[in-house]
Amino acid sequence: AQSVTQLGSHVSVSEGALVLLRCNYSSSVPPYLFWYVQYPNQGLQLLLKYTTGATLVKGINGFEAEFKKSETSFHLTKPSAHMSDAAEYFCAVTPSGTYKYIFGTGTRLKVLA
Amino acid sequence: SAVISQKPSRDICQRGTSLTIQCQVDSQVTMMFWYRQQPGQSLTLIATANQGSEATYESGFVIDKFPISRPNLTFSTLTVSNMSPEDSSIYLCSFTTGGAGELFFGEGSRLTVL
Numbered sequence: 001a002q003s004v005t006q007l008g009s010h011v012s013v014s015e016g017a018l019v020l021l022r023c024n025y026s027s028s029v030p031p032y033l034f035w036y037v038q039y040p041n042q043g044l045q046l047l048l049k050y051t052t053g054a055t056l057v058k059g060i061n062g063f064e065a066e067f068k069k070s071e072t073s074f075h076l077t078k079p080s081a082h083m084s085d086a087a088e089y090f091c092a093v094t095p096s097g098t099y100k101y102i103f104g105t106g107t108r109l110k111v112l113a
Numbered sequence: 114s115a116v117i118s119q120k121p122s123r124d125i126c127q128r129g130t131s132l133t134i135q136c137q138v139d140s141q142v143t144m145m146f147w148y149r150q151q152p153g154q155s156l157t158l159i160a161t162a163n164q165g166s167e168a169t170y171e172s173g174f175v176i177d178k179f180p181i182s183r184p185n186l187t188f189s190t191l192t193v194s195n196m197s198p199e200d201s202s203i204y205l206c207s208f209t210t211g212g213a214g215e216l217f218f219g220e221g222s223r224l225t226v227l
Contacts, residue, residue: 036218041220041221041223042220043117043205043207043218043219043220043221044156051214090155092216099144099146099161101156103155104155105154106154
């Protein structure tokens with residue numbers, strides 16, 4: 001069975017500081033991995049995804065994530081936080097070739113001025 | 114990419130009543146899904162809306178409580194029946210066009226049951 005664990009339900013960073021949001025997964029088959037962002041009163045928007053190939057993937061708004069199979073991780077990073085990054089971030093996994101998404105519990109990012 | 118819209122965006126309902134949420138995509142899509150996001154929690158898949166046939170429900174969700182229609186490849190509805198305060202959630206419509214399979218989401222319908 002697949003599962004996703006996001007460490008830290010709330011993360012606070014100062015504006016301009018590194019953003020690191022952690023995601024670990026378990027999957028018995030090669031996974032597809034996703035990060036989504038949810039701004040207040042909105043639906044989820046895809047930030048980036050890993051399917052196959054290069055393990056470092058770049059997404060929108062300066063975010064990137066690295067798939068580390070040995071660590072079963074897919075942490076999300078951004079070198080310099082901006083106030084507009086304040087939102088809730090969800091990691092999700094689905095076995096390749098299926099549409100059964102499993103979402104993590106989310107991490108709410110707060111950016112301090 | 115396709116645009117997806119949901120309505121109502123929010124509603125306040127009385128216990129025991131039912132509410133139907135509509136989801137419209139501006140192009141034909143392969144698969145549509147309905148998710149529930151309870152306050153402070155993650156997303157849980159309710160069902161896959163199948164065009165022309167009965168929806169496929171996930172464990173813990175039943176058709177009598179959450180009837181779903183999908184009359185064509187661009188439209189679906191979710192009804193929350195006989196509501197109780199525990200049904201207060203955000204209900205999200207989503208779709209995938211296949212391929213690498215990312216989901217696209219509507220803005221959600223925020224339901225409060227009194």
